Amino acid sequence: MTGSLSSTVDVSRARALLESEPRARLIDVRTPGEFAAAHIPGSYNVPLDLLREADLAAGHDDPVVLVCGSGVRAEDARTLLAAAGLGRPTVLAGGINAWDQQGAPVARGTGKWAMERQVRLVAGSLVLTGVLGSVVAPKMKWLAGFIGGGLTFSALSNTCAMARVLSLLPYNRTPAQDAPTLLAALTADDAPAR
Known part of the structure; x- marks a missing residue:
């Protein structure tokens, strides 16, 4: 075999x-x-x-x-x-x-939690913060855009910078x-x- x-x-x-x-x-x-x-x-x-x-x-x-x-x-x-x-x-x-x-x-x-779940939590939280924060400070929308761009790059390159950063945390x-x-x-x- x-x-x-x-x-x-x-x-x-x-x-x-x-x-x-x-x-x-x-x-x-x-x-x-x-x-x-x-x-x-x-x-x-x-x-x-x-x-x-x-x-x-x-x-x-x-x-x-x-x-x-x-x-x-x-x-x-x-x-x-x-x-x-x-x-x-x-x-x-x-x-x-x-x-x-x-x-x-x-x-x-x-x-x-599995790394994928941690990435979804952090990315989702940052996007939500950017969208909700843009009501008070319109430039906060760029945070959501930045995270969206990062997730797109992550999918296209089959890499994940956020996962690499999260893996350095003591929790992981x-x-x-x-x-x-x-x-x-x-x-x-x-x-x-x-």
Whole structure:
């Protein structure tokens, strides 16, 4: 099965891979806060920002399935890992959202919102503030326009500056772990126990 692993796998194929390949690695590239709120049991959190900064070198050729909320950040991680020469990275199509919709097991924490929900809250609040504030101060309408332009650029470029800023907030971080420990789940020769 792993010889034909493509750049993306759907939920059923990912589950079959994890059952048939004991050395397969499930790497969640979302923020630590998002991971703490909900993640696939047996997955390891190696945030995308850490992957961007790390000098990656893998000592294995195990299959690696990358997970994020919807697949966008995981695709960014796949590109980074492929460029670094890491074995066979693939992306879970639809991310943890698809995994959850298919009824696959999800370990849930408490209190933290997914990044997409946080972005919608902040963007919506800023637009509402701009529109309501423009009744008193007409120039406030530009705040709503700025956010609208940012959301349009975000959709066209498939990036999200607001999500990157929100990921820096203490709310989206868990107690610090050292980078080598986090990266070991991805790069170490010995397959971690799931």
